[in-house]
Amino acid sequence: MGTTASSAPAGRFPPGRLAFPHRDLTGIAQLQRHEILYLLGEAEQWVALNRQPSKHCGLLSGLTIINAFFENSTRTLLSFEIAGKRLGADVVNMQAATSSLKKGETLIDTAITLNAMRADAIVIRHGSSGATRLIADKVDCPVLNAGDGSHEHPTQALLDALTLRHALAARGEAAEDFTGLTVTICGDILHSRVARSNILCLTALGATVRLCAPPALMPRGIEAMGVEVFHHFDAALAGAEVVMMLRLQSERMSGQFVPSAREYRHLYGLTTRRLALARPGALVMHPGPMNRGVEIDSEVADLAGRSLITRQVEMGVAIRMACLDILTRAARGVEGWA
Numbered sequence: 457m458g459t460t461a462s463s464a465p466a467g468r469f470p471p472g473r474l475a476f477p478h479r480d481l482t483g484i485a486q487l488q489r490h491e492i493l494y495l496l497g498e499a500e501q502w503v504a505l506n507r508q509p510s511k512h513c514g515l516l517s518g519l520t521i522i523n524a525f526f527e528n529s530t531r532t533l534l535s536f537e538i539a540g541k542r543l544g545a546d547v548v549n550m551q552a553a554t555s556s557l558k559k560g561e562t563l564i565d566t567a568i569t570l571n572a573m574r575a576d577a578i579v580i581r582h583g584s585s586g587a588t589r590l591i592a593d594k595v596d597c598p599v600l601n602a603g604d605g606s607h608e609h610p611t612q613a614l615l616d617a618l619t620l621r622h623a624l625a626a627r628g629e630a631a632e633d634f635t636g637l638t639v640t641i642c643g644d645i646l647h648s649r650v651a652r653s654n655i656l657c658l659t660a661l662g663a664t665v666r667l668c669a670p671p672a673l674m675p676r677g678i679e680a681m682g683v684e685v686f687h688h689f690d691a692a693l694a695g696a697e698v699v700m701m702l703r704l705q706s707e708r709m710s711g712q713f714v715p716s717a718r719e720y721r722h723l724y725g726l727t728t729r730r731l732a733l734a735r736p737g738a739l740v741m742h743p744g745p746m747n748r749g750v751e752i753d754s755e756v757a758d759l760a761g762r763s764l765i766t767r768q769v770e771m772g773v774a775i776r777m778a779c780l781d782i783l784t785r786a787a788r789g790v791e792g793w794a
């Protein structure tokens with residue numbers, strides 16, 4: 457399972473090329489459309505395995521994966537840990553609170569230390585944009601970005617795309633990509649690595665992406681990424697098939713960006729009344745953690761058949777299994793030729 461590129465449909469790749477010619481996964485920006493589709497296709501076998509009572513497979517048996525998380529995480533850390541364990545690897549979690557970082561060690565020294573332990577893959581979450589690339593340049597094994605500052609969170613965008621593909625297929629709207637689909641992303645776009653990776657992934661797959669935020673939380677010049685910019689949520693929702701809500705990233709804000717949570721909900725909160733402005737049956741997504749009653753009301757977050765939020769968590773494990781499999785193929789002596 458997962459050892460060859462055989463699940464890739466013929467003709468999609470330039471012949472004789474590696475299906476995924478990257479050592480690291482630092483961002484969606486590095487990926488081409490066919491590489492994103494390849495990752496999504498490879499994840500399907502893990503979605504299926506994860507739905508079996510016995511979820512273990514020995515593909516990465518004997519390999520060591522280090523999850524080095526310098527920022528808090530629930531979903532991402534847990535799902536990388538579960539992904540590695542289901543693939544049979546030895547998984548070690550290093551969390552900043554217990555590491556030597558608190559003793560003043562530099563990020564580069566930490567990277568050199570992790571490298572000396574001969575990890576076969578390192579998963580990094582860090583508060584600084586570009587930290588993953590910095591570490592990737594210092595170590596000999598694949599590095600996976602689990603979120604770096606407000607830069608990128610590639611596995612989140614991939615799991616979101618996989619979730620959407622499944623939801624559309626369940627409605628009989630299965631398609632290879634998202635051409636013709638309008639996705640509205642609303643929230644703290646300025647500080648969100650999830651927004652950045654999703655913009656790159658969704659536009660690469662053909663979707664129309666609308667961004668909505670108060671002016672202070674919208675990055676200047678973001679239109680250059682091929683998105684439509686809105687400041688009025690009602691207008692951004694009209695006709696959208698998918699609404700992705702983001703949390704206010706208060707920990708990345710220096711100073712006051714919004715007057716109050718109450719005011720923010722009034723203008724940018726997804727309520728049942730607002731959701732009715734989108735296309736009938738519009739799907740709701742959120743990467744978590746949610747602030748219920750601020751950017752999203754509970755009635756919407758828990759709306760059966762429409763909210764994909766728990767499905768996103770499920771798909772997160774499958775996507776991370778696919779990424780760990782694909783990136784460790786070189787170490788396992790397995791080639792993924794197209």
Ligand code: NCD
Pocket residue numbers: 531532603609612649650703705743744745
């Ligand atoms: C996001 C993150 O950490 O970037 N969460 C996640 O990975 N599921 C979004 C957030 O923290 O708001």
